[in-house]
Amino acid sequence: MDLKGEAMRIVRRAAKGAAAMAFHYTGAEELLASVQRRAVGGRRVLILSYHRVVGNFDLEATRSLPTLNIAQETFKKHLETLAEDYDIVALDRALEVLDGKSRPSRDIAVITFDDGYRDVYDHAFPVMRDMKVPGIVYVPSAFTGTNRRIAHDRLWSALVRMKDRRLGPVSVGVPGRFESMLIDAWEGAETPNKVLENLISNNPTPVLYDLAAVLEDRLGLSENDGPAGQLPMSWEMLREMGSHGIETGAHTAEHTVLTNQPLDEARREIAQCKSVLEKGVGRPVRHFAYCNGWYSAGVAQALKGEGFVSAATTEDLPNLPGVDPFALKRKVLWENSSAGILGVYSKAVTACTLNDTLGTLALTRPVLGARPTYFGTSSDRAQKSATAAHG
DSSP, rough: OOOOHHHHHHHHHHHHHHHHHHHHHTTHHHHHHHHHHHHHHHHHEEEEOOOOESSOOOHTTTTSSSSGGEHHHHHHHHHHHHHHHEOOHHHHHHHHHHHTOOSSEEEEEEEEEEEEEEEIIIIIIHHHHHOOOOOHHHHHHGGSOOOOOOOHHHHHHHHHHHHHTTTTTTTTTTOOHHHHHHHHHTTOSHHHHHHHHHHHSSSSEEEHHHHHHHHHHHHOOOOOOGGGHHHHHHHOHHHHHHHEEEEEEESSSSSOOOSSSSSSHHHHHHHHHHHHHHHSSSSSOOOEEEEGGOOOHHHHHHHHHTTTEEOOOOOOOOOOOOTTTBBOOOEOOGGGGGTTTTTSHHHHHHHHHHHHHHHHTTSSSOOBOOOOOOOOOOOHHHHHHHTTTTT
């Protein structure tokens, strides 16, 4: 265990919890919310992003990437706390407000999910249906109705297995170009999560699937190993959710980080995803979310060309009036987004997180997703991924 890192996390959590309690129970949180409304010239538009909503967070944290998970009970508390200050609306309604076509009487919020995990249907959908809350699920089309797992989930399982067996990027014994990728990703990384982050940042998505397959072969794992809730939803699930106001959005075909792909390949991914999703759900698919939150001017233009009307990032910033609808800002949440001083759920922390109290005071820093457009070719990509710094 990384004792130093764990100690720092506890200190940061305690400081955040103490600050949130002070702001929440003194009224300073609402004062800052008023400042935010004046800054945006009206009502706030908050877009939230979740991934998996699970039945047992502690169990899932041992067998899947914890930062993608939130317990059903915590998720319900998020919605209840959110409803105290916001009207929860469909994304189209939020776009009307941001475009100045509508003036709501209260702040508004949108609930979104990335990756189309099955336990969104199992655990989030019942809560939202009972509360009559709309939302949108951004789905990678090639996975729907299959038992395939997304590259980051497969790689996380492999990296944790390597850690358990005390295997490094060389001793795991993968072929040369994959060894080079792992050596690069290991540099300065203390946890499987950080190694995974480096792999996703520095390599084209198709190569990540190749690496996952090689590691699984070396470690005795299978592509299908993993909790059932981590598998994709079926078309029937998506259609049922759609009938209750939770629409389907696009998230590429293969969960591809489009800015790491040549633009011609990005265009094909976008077109394929839209066509397959619309056929599967029987409705227009008009909204998109960027994988890894990364976007470029070229990718945004390709989305417009395919008839999309919005695209969401993971930049934790305010959505100002007139914001580019192809660079919508979202706040990404998971279980520990609500953790207070003692590491358990705190309403004060939740309220301050939803109201971006700490962000307003510059106590947190957003990760920006804008990247240059990649005008290369497939051969450029292959050469880049095969020739790493250690290759």
